[in-house]
Amino acid sequence: MKSHQIILGILKNGPQTGYDLTRMFEVGLIFFNSSSGMVYPALRKLEKEGKVSKKVVTQQGKPNKNVFSITSLGEQEFENYLNSSVEPDYSKSDFLARLIFGQYVSSKSVIKLVKDEIDHETKELALLKRPDVIQPNHKSLTPTQKLAYDYGIFANKNKIEFFKQWLKDHPNGD
Amino acid sequence: MKSHQIILGILKNGPQTGYDLTRMFEVGLIFFNSSSGMVYPALRKLEKEGKVSKKVVTQQGKPNKNVFSITSLGEQEFENYLNSSVEPDYSKSDFLARLIFGQYVSSKSVIKLVKDEIDHETKELALLKRPDVIQPNHKSLTPTQKLAYDYGIFANKNKIEFFKQWLKDHPNGD
DNA sequence: AGCGGCATGTAAGCTGTTACATGATTAC
């Protein structure tokens, strides 16, 4: 699962600008994160390979947009991805790392770590519940998309509840 | 949170070989994954920087081992990590990606995807419950380590239950 | 006057992955 495959999949649902894709990769997607430094070079490469096509849209009061659409070659490439084997999930958690190394910091620090994580996840949860963030083009979610986001919300809530409970049970962090 | 910081943190708990570290990065850690291609170069670099020291241990019936220990300079480096700000969690899920793109495959494929994921997570759960995998050096877990692993098990179980329930409710994948 | 949103991009660099290579021993 590479970023350019995800881009093709998103474009299959309708044309997008690099800017919109960047925002999705930054906040909207629950399964992948990235930034503009990746999106624009990826789009150029896909264009060079004939997998997406660019259309310049002039706007008044706003900068011009480069709107990208998927081509039939791009559709084939995306098919290849869908037929490839599923990669195992990958996750990196600095939060859990610091819990593992919790013995080397004070109880107070651990409490703060957990509280901050709860705050952060609570904000993430609020984002996940905003339909405009997860589906910016006003289309309704497909059943499997709903399933994915429902799972995201579920996992997030469970995490928050788990650590809130721990805080209650261990007010001194030990 | 970089791999070399994690290595230093692990070495703080006792000397390790590159081989042992590799196994931890491959299966034992819930917050970071990697492979031998990363561990050995990282150890060399840390040694060159004076943050770890190497001791060659000859063994009979087995290849020689390079056992690495953390130095005081390495301890300082690790302190710097502990004092740095916590990075947000990063995760990449090909499974969720394929759910998001579920509209482009058959219902049967979606069912298979979910079943395979449940199988895979069930195996992961079994690993998480094996103390020898998560703590190979026979030490007992510290309270925060236990918390981290309990959360790992909890999240894993919830994921399995969530998708098992969905399979029950949607036997035809729609 | 300044900030946030819209919009696009580059360049350098780090990090980690993949694939390969070697070789001895033990268990089946």
Next chain:
DNA sequence: GTAATCATGTAACAGCTTACATGCCGCT
């Protein structure tokens, strides 16, 4: 006899991150 485990490593590459750069518009 062959597969798995122990044990170490390299080289090439892909991929992504970070930081920077630009500029207009609308709002306050």
